[in-house]
Amino acid sequence: MNTLARPAPPSPVQCDDRPLPWVARRPAPGYALLWLPLLVLAPIVTALQHGHVGQLLMLLLLAALHVATVLVRYRPASRQHADLRTEMLVAAATVVVIGYQVLWNEHQVFLYPLLALGMAVGLRRRLAMGFVGGLAVSGAVAAGFTTDSLADALVFAVVTYMAGLSACLIDRFLETAAQLSSTREQLARTAVLQERERFSRDLHDLLGHTLSLIVVKAEAVRRFVPTDPDAAAEHAHSIEEIGRSALGEVRQAVVGYRETTLTDELEAAQKALDDAGMQIDIEVLTGASELPRPVDRLFAWVVREGITNILRHARARHCRILVESGGGEATLEITDDGGAVTAPIRPGSGLTGLRERAETLGGVLVADREADGFRLGVSVPTHGEGRA
Numbered sequence: 001m002n003t004l005a006r007p008a009p010p011s012p013v014q015c016d017d018r019p020l021p022w023v024a025r026r027p028a029p030g031y032a033l034l035w036l037p038l039l040v041l042a043p044i045v046t047a048l049q050h051g052h053v054g055q056l057l058m059l060l061l062l063a064a065l066h067v068a069t070v071l072v073r074y075r076p077a078s079r080q081h082a083d084l085r086t087e088m089l090v091a092a093a094t095v096v097v098i099g100y101q102v103l104w105n106e107h108q109v110f111l112y113p114l115l116a117l118g119m120a121v122g123l124r125r126r127l128a129m130g131f132v133g134g135l136a137v138s139g140a141v142a143a144g145f146t147t148d149s150l151a152d153a154l155v156f157a158v159v160t161y162m163a164g165l166s167a168c169l170i171d172r173f174l175e176t177a178a179q180l181s182s183t184r185e186q187l188a189r190t191a192v193l194q195e196r197e198r199f200s201r202d203l204h205d206l207l208g209h210t211l212s213l214i215v216v217k218a219e220a221v222r223r224f225v226p227t228d229p230d231a232a233a234e235h236a237h238s239i240e241e242i243g244r245s246a247l248g249e250v251r252q253a254v255v256g257y258r259e260t261t262l263t264d265e266l267e268a269a270q271k272a273l274d275d276a277g278m279q280i281d282i283e284v285l286t287g288a289s290e291l292p293r294p295v296d297r298l299f300a301w302v303v304r305e306g307i308t309n310i311l312r313h314a315r316a317r318h319c320r321i322l323v324e325s326g327g328g329e330a331t332l333e334i335t336d337d338g339g340a341v342t343a344p345i346r347p348g349s350g351l352t353g354l355r356e357r358a359e360t361l362g363g364v365l366v367a368d369r370e371a372d373g374f375r376l377g378v379s380v381p382t383h384g385e386g387r388a
Contacts, residue, residue, distance in 0.1 A: 029070050029071070029073070029074040031166070031167060031170050032066075032070045032117050032118075032120075032121050032167055033066075033067065033070055035113070035114065035117060035163070036063060036066055036067065036114065039110045039111070039113060039114040040059055040062070040063050040110065040114065042107070042110055043055070043059050043106075043107040043110055043111070044056060044059050044060075046107070047059060052104075054103070055100070055104060058096055058099065058100050058103075059100075061096055062093055062096045062097065062100070062111070062114070065089050065092050065093040065096065065118070066093060066114060066117070066118050068089050069086050069089040069090055069093065069118050069121055069122040070118075070121055070122075072085055072086050072089065072122075073086050073121050073122055086121070086122035086123070087122060087123055087124070089118075089122055090118050090119055090122035090123055093115055093118050094115060097111050097112070097115050101142075105146070108139055108142065108143055108146075108156065109143075109156060109159065112135060112136075112139040112156070112159075112160045113159055113160050113163035113164075114163075115135060116132045116135055116136065116160045116161070116163045116164035116167075117163050117164060117167050119131045119132050119135065119164055120132055120163075120164040120165070120167035120168040120171070121167055121171070125168075125171075128164070128168055129164065129165065129168060132160070132161060132164030132165065132168075133161060135160060135164075136156075136157045136158075136160040136161040136164075137157065139156055139157065139160050140153040140154065140156050140157035140160075141153070143156040197353075197356070200353070204350055204353060207246070208305070208308050208312075208350060210242060210243075210245075210246040210249075212272075212307075212308045212311040212312050213242050213272050213275075213311070214239055214242055214243070215311070215312075216272065216275055216276045216311055217235045217236075217238050217239045217242065217275065218239065220232075220235040220275060221235045221236050221239070235275070238275075260297060260300040260301065260304070261296060261297070261300055262291065262296045262297075262299045262300045262303065262323070264300065265299075265300040265301075265303040265304050265307075266282055266284075266303060266321065268304075268307075269282070269303055269304075269307040269319075269321065270282065272307055272311065273307065273310070273311075273319055276311060277317075278310075278316060278317055278318065278319055279317060279318045279319070280318075280319045280320070280321070281318075281319070281320045281321070282320075282321045283320070283321070283322050283323070284323045284324075285322070285323065285324040285325070285326075291325060291330055291382065292382055292383075294361055295330050295361065295380050295382055298354075298357050298358060298361060298363070298378065298380065299323065299330070299332045299378070301353075301354060301357060302332055302334070302354055302365070302376065302378050303321065303332070303334065305350045305351065305354055305376075306321075306334035306376045307319075307334075308350070309350070309374075309376075310334075310336050310338070310374075313338075314336050314338030314373070314374060315338050316336035316337050316338035316373060317337060318336065318337045319334070319335070319336045319337075320333075320334070320335050320336075321333070321334050322334075325382060328381055328382055328383055329379060329380070329381055329382060330379070330380055330381075330382045331377065331378070331379045332377065332378050332379075333375065333376070333377040334375070334376045334377070335370070335373060335374070335375045335376075336373045336374055337372050337373045338372075338373045338374055351365070351367055354378070358378050358380060361380045361381070362380060362381050363378060363379055363380025363381065364378070364379055364380075365377070365378045366378070
């Protein structure tokens with residue numbers, strides 16, 4: 001037999017980062033390291049050409065400190081925030097740059113932007129841009145006095161500040177992307193949990209009601225076999241139909257297509273209680289015939305669960321179902337005369353699931369004992385209700 005199947009939704013496009021270069025897969029450390037060879041290449045070549053071993057060693061030390069700052073800041077295992085270790089590395093790099101300028105007073109246009117990158121990466125976020133701004137201003141002042149050119153000083157300040165700012169922005173974007181990814185995973189887990197809860201409630205309500213009907217029919221068959229074989233055969237045929245219907249409903253619940261309605265459940269309740277030899281009064285007041293779909297669906301589940309509990313547990317002879325709507329509120333009440341029972345009510349998964357459904361729509365479900373029986377009621381708003 002063919003089963004009802006929902007077409008599989010298209011899979012979301014996944015970005016496989018394995019073929020991408022290292023810089024593209026790790027944008028923050030990649031950006032900070034990418035500029036290192038570009039900024040130290042000219043000073044190193046100049047030092048080699050003039051045979052300045054001291055300059056070469058200090059430039060290599062500065063490059064090593066910059067690489068260490070970036071690698072410590074962005075560990076492969078877990079991206080850490082700037083801490084004392086990275087700040088000590090930045091401080092050491094600052095000392096090297098100051099010493100270089102004191103000894104040789106050149107290559108500021110390369111070394112200051114490199115130091116700004118290190119500050120943006122290695123200092124705490126609330127301090128990083130302040131230090132980068134101070135570096136840009138101090139470097140611009142020094143360059144202005146050295147070159148006696150305002151234009152050179154401004155260019156120097158812009159280049160230094162933009163180097164630090166760009167690294168800081170990329171770091172912030174990377175953190176935001178990580179937070180969005182974490183939120184997406186959390187939403188996916190929540191959706192899975194909600195779907196499991198929905199399936200658990202639907203399966204309980206479906207099978208509980210169906211099995212109760214089968215028990216009632218089987219008892220009727222047992223009673224009628226000795227005296228009325230035709231009636232027994234009719235009830236046996238009803239058991240077969242109930243089983244087939246339940247099989248289809250379970251399949252529909254599995255794929256999420258099942259849409260139970262209050263009208264259908266009231267008809268099923270009438271038939272089930274008639275077969276059990278109970279009297280049932282169903283009263284649908286004016287205005288309750290056209291309920292919002294979420295409310296109608298909730299009331300249908302309440303009727304199903306209430307009738308199932310009556311068939312299973314109550315020794316009732318009479319049942320009354322009242323549905324009314326008005327003033328922005330809809331109410332359903334199921335009462336029976338099953339007799340007063342002093343044992344405390346222990347809500348099972350059926351009542352728990354109904355209470356969750358009602359609370360989702362902003363309503364309240366009540367299940368309590370009365371002097372001569374049991375009352376199950378639910379009241380929900382008919383406008384501005386919660387999630388369907």
